[in-house]
Amino acid sequence: xxxxxxAISELDRVIHKPGRLMIVAxxxxxxxxxxxxxxxxxxxxxxxxxxxxxxxxxxxxxxIQKTYRGKVPQTLLRLTRVGRKAFDG
Numbered sequence: 533x534x535x536x537x538x539a540i541s542e543l544d545r546v547i548h549k550p551g552r553l554m555i556v557a558x559x560x561x562x563x564x565x566x567x568x569x570x571x572x573x574x575x576x577x578x579x580x581x582x583x584x585x586x587x588x589x590x591x592x593x594x595x596i597q598k599t600y601r602g603k604v605p606q607t608l609l610r611l612t613r614v615g616r617k618a619f620d621g
Contacts, residue, residue: 546591547618552584556619559611567607593618
């Protein structure tokens with residue numbers, strides 16, 4: 533197998549789907565953000581972001597924290613060390 537094909541075959545398929553890669557790239561630039569920030573920046577719909585986040589959380593790449601800001605629900609997101617390593621790789 534040539535080197536380019538070898539490199540492609542070694543890509544982490546969890547992180548290199550376009551939507552997930554966009555999410556991880558955004559999270560890599562901040563300490564944490566909320567769901568609405570991702571919604572605005574990615575221009576994806578809530579369902580797509582939620583499914584991508586679920587897969588990233590399952591892989592241990594993203595930490596999701598459900599909290600409240602006053603009485604309003606808030607979802608905070610941050611990239612884990614494992615996720616940062618996978619993105620940097």
